[in-house]
Amino acid sequence: MAISTVKxxxxxxxxxxxxxxxxxxxxxxxxxxxxxxxSHNSGSGVDIGTPxxxxxxxxxxxxxxxxxxxxxxxxxxxxxxxxxxxxxxEEETAPVAEITYPxxxxxxxxxxxxxxxxxxxEGSGVNPSACYIKIDTGDAIAVTPSIxxxxxxxxxxxxxxxxxxxxTIEVYGSDYDGxxxxxxxxxxxxxxxAPTLNVSAPSDNLKTNNSQLTVSGTxxxxxxxxxxxxxxxxxxxxAPNVGNDGTFxxxxxxxxxxxxxxxxxxxxxxxxTTVTRTVxxxxxAPQIVSINITPNPATTGGGYTIAVEVTDA
Numbered sequence: 178m179a180i181s182t183v184k185x186x187x188x189x190x191x192x193x194x195x196x197x198x199x200x201x202x203x204x205x206x207x208x209x210x211x212x213x214x215x216s217h218n219s220g221s222g223v224d225i226g227t228p229x230x231x232x233x234x235x236x237x238x239x240x241x242x243x244x245x246x247x248x249x250x251x252x253x254x255x256x257x258x259x260x261x262x263x264x265x266x267e268e269e270t271a272p273v274a275e276i277t278y279p280x281x282x283x284x285x286x287x288x289x290x291x292x293x294x295x296x297x298x299e300g301s302g303v304n305p306s307a308c309y310i311k312i313d314t315g316d317a318i319a320v321t322p323s324i325x326x327x328x329x330x331x332x333x334x335x336x337x338x339x340x341x342x343x344x345t346i347e348v349y350g351s352d353y354d355g356x357x358x359x360x361x362x363x364x365x366x367x368x369x370x371a372p373t374l375n376v377s378a379p380s381d382n383l384k385t386n387n388s389q390l391t392v393s394g395t396x397x398x399x400x401x402x403x404x405x406x407x408x409x410x411x412x413x414x415x416a417p418n419v420g421n422d423g424t425f426x427x428x429x430x431x432x433x434x435x436x437x438x439x440x441x442x443x444x445x446x447x448x449x450t451t452v453t454r455t456v457x458x459x460x461x462a463p464q465i466v467s468i469n470i471t472p473n474p475a476t477t478g479g480g481y482t483i484a485v486e487v488t489d490a
Contacts, residue, residue, distance in 0.1 A: 181244045187237050187264060210235055213268040215301025215353030234263035268300035271356035272329075274348050276363045283365040284401055284446035288338035294348040294361075296322070296329040301353035303329035308350040312339070339367045341400045368446035372398035376440050376452045384457045385431075392417075392438060392454075393426040401444035409439045431458040463489040 183194040183203035188210045194203035214233045236253035239262060251258040277293045279285055292310060296303045305324060309317040310333050322329035329350065347362040376394040379385075396404045396419060408415040410429045417427035429438065438454040466486040475481040 179244050181242045181246075182240075184240045184242075185237055186240075188235050209264070209266045212266070213301035213352075213354055214264070214266040215268075234265045237262040237264050267354040268352070269354075269356065270298070270300055272296045272298035272303050272350055272352050272358040274350060274358040274361040276346065276348055276361055279346075279363060279365045281363045281365070283363075284368050284444075285365055286369055286446050286448060288340075288367055288369050289335050290339075290367075291332055291334045292346055292348075293330070293332045295331065296348075296350040296358060297327055298329075298352040298356075299327040301356075302327060304351050304353050305329060309348065311347040313344055341367055341370065366400060366446065368398070368401040368444065368448060370398070370400070371448040371450045372396055372401070372404045372442040372444045374440065374442040374450040374452055376454060379438070379454055379456050381454050382457070383454070384459060386458070386460050388431050388458060388460065389428055390431055390438075390456060391426060391428050392440060393424070394440065394452075395423045396425065396442040396450075397423040398442075398444040398448075401446045401448070403445065405443050407441045407443070409441075410436055431456060433458050433460060459489075461489070463487050 180196075180203075185192050185194065185205070187207065192205050192207060194205045196202075197204045214235050234253070238252040239250065239258070241249045251262060253259050253262045255262065273296070275295050275297070277295060279290065279292070294310070296308055303322065303324060305322055306319070308320045308322050308329055308331050310320055310331070311317050312335065318333065320331040320333050322331040324330075331348070343364060343366055345362055345364045347360050349358045349360040351357045374394065374396045376392070378393045379390060392408050396406060398404050404419055404423070406417050406419055406425045406427075408417065408427050408429060411432060413430070415427045415429060417425045419425045434457065436456045436458060438456060439451060440454070441449055441451045443449045464487060466488055467484075468486075469482075469484040471482045471484070472479075473481065
């Protein structure tokens with residue numbers, strides 16, 4: 178008897194192999210499936226078999242028919258030929274890494290912030306054992322992600338507090354086919370200390386008859402300059418310029434009576450320091466109610482008394 182047909186089925190598509198007289202084999206040049214056989218595709222409706230070493234495969238079925246109609250079959254589960262009928266397909270596209278917190282240039286008021294990032298791979302899928310974050314010049318730290326579809330969501334909180342000042346994180350990962358994402362980084366600042374604020378004028382509980390008053394002082398922040406100053410008197414808020422040396426000065430208007438002056442320094446991280454001063458404006462002059470000289474007239478060389486009654490609102 179002679180061989181009639183040799184057919185294989187891959188990814189739901191049947192192919193007929195042609196006899197090659199040179200090699201003495203039945204052959205066909207085929208195009209691999211467009212998706213990786215990585216385990217991420219196990220939910221795509223394609224039976225890619227049981228992953229091996231983190232990978233799956235496309236099962237290939239073989240049917241050899243002779244001219245009498247006898248058929249010999251083998252598939253990916255065949256005891257002898259099964260391992261030869263498992264097509265592994267690898268992609269060449271690396272995952273895409275993205276830092277979701279913090280953004281570059283962020284000012285963070287916690288010394289142990291929770292960093293978040295994602296790795297996306299619609300091919301073989303993100304390898305959950307290969308998601309990493311680096312802080313400054315430290316070693317890579319493996320992060321266990323939460324995976325939904327082709328996206329791995331990762332979060333990491335440092336075990337020890339970060340120092341005040343500038344820091345950088347770097348994230349990356351790989352898919353089941355070993356493609357490594359381009360490393361993505363973000364620089365940020367840790368600032369847990371509020372700005373300094375010294376109000377040199379006015380003194381607290383100052384009394385004045387001048388409706389214009391100068392508020393002055395100095396401010397600074399070692400890690401999150403520049404610092405802005407807001408001065409509020411009643412319903413009016415002033416925003417004086419702060420010099421390179423941290424000094425500020427602002428003329429404010431007072432209302433008759435007691436005035437509460439609130440001076441607030443805010444650094445770039447949003448931390449604030451507030452000083453309050455109370456100033457009393459009194460523009461009403463004293464009023465004379467009565468004047469009495471007793472006795473009047475006085476005797477020569479004798480004593481007398483002057484009594485003056487006054488009020489001051």
